[in-house]
Amino acid sequence: MKSPVSRRNHRRFSDLACGIVGAVAASLTLVVLGCIVWDLLRLGLPHLSWLFLTGEVADGGRSGGIGPVLVSTVMIVVIALAVAIPPGVGCALWLSEFVRPGTVPARAITGGVDLLASVPSIVFGLFGMAFFAQVLGLGFSILSGGLTLACMILPLLVRTTLTALQSLPVDLRPSAAALGLTQTTTxxxxxxxxxxxxxLVGVTIGVARSLSETAALIFTSGYATRWPDSPGDSGRALSVHIYDLAMNIPNGAAAASASALVLLLMILVINSFASFLAERWLRRYHS
Amino acid sequence: MLALLSGSVVLLIVWFLVAGALPALRDGYLPRLLFDEHWQPGSARDPQFALMPMLAASVLVTALAALLAAPLGIAGAVFHRFYLPKRLAVWNQRMLELLAGVPSIVFGFWGLTVLVPLINRLHPPGQSLLAAGIVLALMILPTIALTSQSALRSVPESQLLAAAGLGMGRFATVFHIALPSARSGIGSGVLLAIARAVGETMAVVMVCGNIAKFPGSVFDPVRPVTATIALEMGYASSSHKALLYLAGLILVLVTGALTGWLAFGKRNAGEVS
Structure with a gap:
């Protein structure tokens, strides 16, 4: 039989222990993030300059810059968005405005989209190489890479647009109908x-996802480091550039770190923009 | 029409994988995948197709990552919810969201330049099951922490107040009230993270060592299925290529099953409440 005092002490101890374990776990996560950023800064910052951002790739990437790589990356992302936004938004509109949720077609499409979201990126790469590069004959090109990425971000766009449409006030629709507006106009x-x-939040997250992607791009958009003239050219994305520098180029770590810093900064800006948008959007409709 | 297009992209992908993998299935490679001793699919003289070490590597790497990340993520979430002052908690969450956005290639690069030399000093060669597990754990940690946080946040306030009213300490509240109540939410977060870990390629390929053998210890190099596809996709031909498609198909089936399980669980939970 424990005395009440020892039981209270026991409880105090277990509360404290629980707190300490949690604190260690939570801070470990942040320490690791700090380590990663610190290591990248340590290795990459000396290499970073305006010339690095705009210059041509030289000596396999060890010297020179990442200018053409950035241009290719932007082209790939723009193509992916341009191709994925219409079907993504269209699909979400259909699911939210034209079919009753829970019916067989609605569930089949939702299931298909969710399944697409679960496909690993390397499989998108495998598919993109077989379908866009070989069957459609686009070869290793920025266009192939963009189309592959479009498939990858499509489910994301459908989901975010659907959420946006469903969180609109319900009475918008009957009000519009009462004013005699057709559904198209509404x-x-x-x-x-x-x-x-x-x-827009969905699109922004889509941009971040496209920028982070490597596995789906290596064998679709290719490795070329020239300035791309057209979407039919091969061009390497920034993430592929980092991979190549780290794995295949001896002494490429400094340039890889600098490129990783650039990539991280881009993602940071884009994600902050997305959460800024999302917060404003939430305040508008849910306050 | 657009909806049909969006919904059927996945069918197109699966169809491509099946069509690509068909030669491998038809030519009776299946037993060889299980019983061959080596992986040398390109060899003209003695092609061998041992897929099992790679499947085992995928499972081991994923399991190691989940074992490392789940306790940390859940403990961190408990701390976030029950101990951390609100203002710090907001920042903790921001940092986690930031970490969740770090591209896998950056994790892989960091693993290669920092973590692998560290492990190498401990026990060569450094590129190993352990390195891949740690890098993957770091990658899925924010997912687990963030989903656990939101699961813990949805524990009804009344239950927590009732626990406090009964004089329960924080430890007891966490272990007997909050965690059991948030179990399904935390579980689906972990499952989601596992699905991501199984499919992850770039971070793993850079640190795992890429040797297609059963590992004897956590310090041995391994080669998961995703890494195999990434490394060999560029030059594979004929039956070798079919095998890569088969590997891709297996990946899709596994991640699809995990997603289906998640969706199914969610729907059942929705019907109960």
């Missing part, structure tokens, strides 16, 4: 503009 003039910030 969608074009009321629902889409109102859901635009939410859709």
């Amino acid at each position: 969608i074009r003039k009321i629902l889409l503009p109102a859901a635009l910030p939410g859709i």
Whole structure:
């Protein structure tokens, strides 16, 4: 039989222990993040300069810059967005405005989209190489890479747009109908503009996902480090550049770190923009 | 029409994988995948197709990552919810979201330049099952922590107040009230993280050592399925290529099953409440 005092001490001890373990776990996560950023800064910052951002790739990437790589990356992302946004938004509109949720077609499409979201990126690469590069004959090109990425970010766009549409006030639709607006007008003039910030959040996250992607791009957009003339050219994305420098180029670590810093900074800015948008959007409709 | 397009992209992908893998299935490679001793699919004289070490590597790497990341992530989330002052908690969450956005290639690069030399000093060669497990654990840690946080946040306030009213300490509240109540949310977060870990390629390929053999210890190099696809996709031909498609198909089936399980669990949970 424990005395009440020892039981209280025991409880105090276990509360404290629980807190300490949690604190260690939580801070370990942040320490690791700090380590990664610190190591990248230590290795990469001396290498970083304006010339590095704009210069041509030289000596396999060890010297020179990443100018053409950045241009290729932007082209790949723009193609991916341009291709994925129309079907993504269209699919979400259909799911939210035209079918009853829970019916067989709605569930089949939602299931297909969710399954697509679960496909590993390397499989997108395998598919992209077989379909876009070989069957459609686009070869290793920026276009192939962009189309592959479009498939990858499509489910993300569908999901975010759907959430944006569904979180609009329900009475928008009957009000518009009561004013005698057709469904097309309602969608074009009321629902889409109102859901635009939410859709933009999805697009922004899509940009971040595209920039982070490597596995799907190595064998679709290729390795070339020239300045790309057209979407038909091969061009390496920034993430592929980091991979190549780290794995295949001896003494490429400094340039790889500098490129990783650039990539990290881009992702940071884009993600901050997305959460800024999302917060404003939430305040508008849920306060 | 657009919806149909979006929904059917996945069918197109699966169809491509099946069509690509078909020669391997038809030519009776299946027993060889299980019983061959080596992986030398390109060899003209003695092609061998031992896929099992790679499947085992995928499972081991993922399991190691989950074992490392789940306790840390959940403990961190408990701390975040029950101990951390609100203002710090907001920052903790921001940092985790930041960490969740770090591209896998950056994790892989960091693992290669910092972690692998460290492990090498401990026990050569450094590129190993352990390195891959740690890098993957770091990658999925924010996912687990963030989903656990939101699961713990959705524990009804009334239950916590009732626990406090009964004079329960924080330790008891956490272990007997909050965690059991948030179990399904935390579980689906871990499952989501596992699905991500199985499919992860770049971070793993850079640190795992890429030797297609069963590992004897955590310090041995391994080569998961995803790494194999990434390394050999560029030059594979004929039956070798079919095998890579088969490997891709296996990956899709596994991650698809995990996702399906998640969705199914969610729907059942929705019907109960």
